[in-house]
Amino acid sequence: MNIVIINNLARFPGTARWDFDLVRYDDFIDHRAHRVSYIVNRRGRSAITASADSYRLYELDHLDDASAYRPILNGIVQSSGPIDRLIVFSESLQDLASQLRAEFDIPGKKPDENRLGRDKLVMKQKVAAAGLRAPRYTSVNSTRIEHALAFAADTGYPLILKPIDGQSSHGVRKITDAAQLRAAVADLPSDGEWDLEEFVTGTLMHIDGLVDQAGKVTLVVPSRYINTCLEFAAGAPLGAIMLEPGTALYAYVSRFATQCIKAIGLKACPFHLELFHTNNDDLVFLEVGARVGGADVPSMIHQATGINLFGEWVNMSLDQPAMLHAPIRSIGAWLMFPRPNGLPLRVQSVTRFDRSLESLYRQLVPEAGQLIEHEDGYCSMQSGRFLFNADSSQQVTRDVEYVLHAFRIETTLP
Structure with missing residues (x-):
């Protein structure tokens, strides 16, 4: 096969950092049996660990401009023939990848199929049409202020306003009254769509897994969030603890998530679905991404099941044998503390938990004296990142909870 990989994910071999260490392209793809080309930015070069004579490399300053790819892909086609697969893991590049597949007639998700895991309006419409609970919602832009106000009058405040294809809570706003809503909608672009939806109160959960080429959900791993992505952006820690298999809640959440995936129509991909469990014991779909979950979700799942979601995504994409199901053999959790405000800052002291907690098996904290600078994404150097795994849900x-209460970091200006 003639395979092109677009990568902006970073690895740090030989260091304490584990950012995207499950992304192992040369383990997933035989670089001698296939013709492999990488298109990367400077950050993405670090994830290429194959022998230098087994691939072609193209580097761009920015990976979000489709026009920059066209001469590269045309050159690959001229030298090696039609492109058989275009592999992209990053959420932020899924739209671009689907566009390039359509332009160059590359097998895989084209724009219409890609929208199922990107467009929050489309996915909620499909879930609701299947008789499953989703937040009430409507499409808005700066020309629909009165429509937004009428929706709010009917639905009630607070409301959530967000991009239809955003990630990591970027651009998400909580709207508490009519004046705030009017101003927020007026500031939107006049074209395109934004998602205005009902605010749902409940426990937020993420459900991760795999769906095969026929649309059958083969792996489901439900977890309960500790805080939310929006709260993390405001300075709170963020994490999740897996639900215990065999419990009624585990079965309830797994069944609902599976029904949502089937209703939306995802195929041949991992998924990262979020939903609310309300105080009335209802489940409410929030959104889904047709990709591997962010932060340390893939590491947690790999430890608990033995499945590398990135690798099985590639296997399905290349029609290679894939391990799409495995029993959950332990309970995992992930936890991270955001970087402090006012960066860059130098670390004076930071809490470590070396060999003091039974289920804690991996931690990443900056060293005393280290300079903390801004980095994009959850999988980066934060104030602290922690991974847990044990047979006992109670132990995890x-x-x-101990780390949540005991962790401290002290910083000073550089």
Whole structure:
């Protein structure tokens, strides 16, 4: 096969950092049996660990401009024939990848199929049409202020306003009254769509897994969030603890998530679905991404099941044998503390938990004296990142709660 990989994910081999260490392209793809080309930015070069004579490399300053790819892909086609697969892991590049597949007639997700895991209006419409609970919602832009106000009058405040294809809570706003809504909608572009939806109160959960080429959900791993992505952006820690298999809640959440994936129509991909469990014991779909979950979700799942979601995504894409199901053999959790405000800052002291907690098996904290600078994405150097795994859900929960209360970081100006 003639395979092109677009990569902006970073690896740091030989260091304490584990950012995207499950992304192992040369393990997933035989670089001698296939013709492999990488298109990367400077950050993405670090994830290429194959022998230098087994691939072609193209580097761009920015990976978000489709026009920059066209001469590269045309050159690959001229030298090696039609492109058989275009592999892209990053959420931020899924739209671009689907556009390039359509332009160059590359098998895989084209724009219409890609929208199922990107467009929050489309996915909620499909979930609701299947008789499953989703937030009430409407499409808005700066020309629909009165429509937004009428929706709010009917639905009630607060409301959530967000991009239809955003990620990591970027651009998400909580709207508490009519004046705030009027101003927020007036500031939107006049074209395109934004998602205005009902605010749902409940426990937020993420459900991760795999769906095969026929649309059958083969792996489901439900977890309960600790805080939300929006709260993390405001300075709170963020994490999640897996639900215990065999419990009623595990079965309830897994069944609902599976029904949502089937209703939306995702195929041949991993998924990262979020939903609310309300105080009335209802489940409410929030959104889904047709990709591997962010932060340390893939590491947690790999430890608990043995499945590398990135690798099985590639296997499905290349029609290679894939391990799409495995029993959950332990309970995992992940936890991270955001970087402090006012960066860059130098670390004076930071809490470590070396060999003090039974379920804590990996931690990444900056060293005293280290300079903390801004980095994009959850999988980066934060104030602290922690991974937990044990046979006992109670043990994992106790250890996570201990770290939540005991972790401290002190910084000073550089």
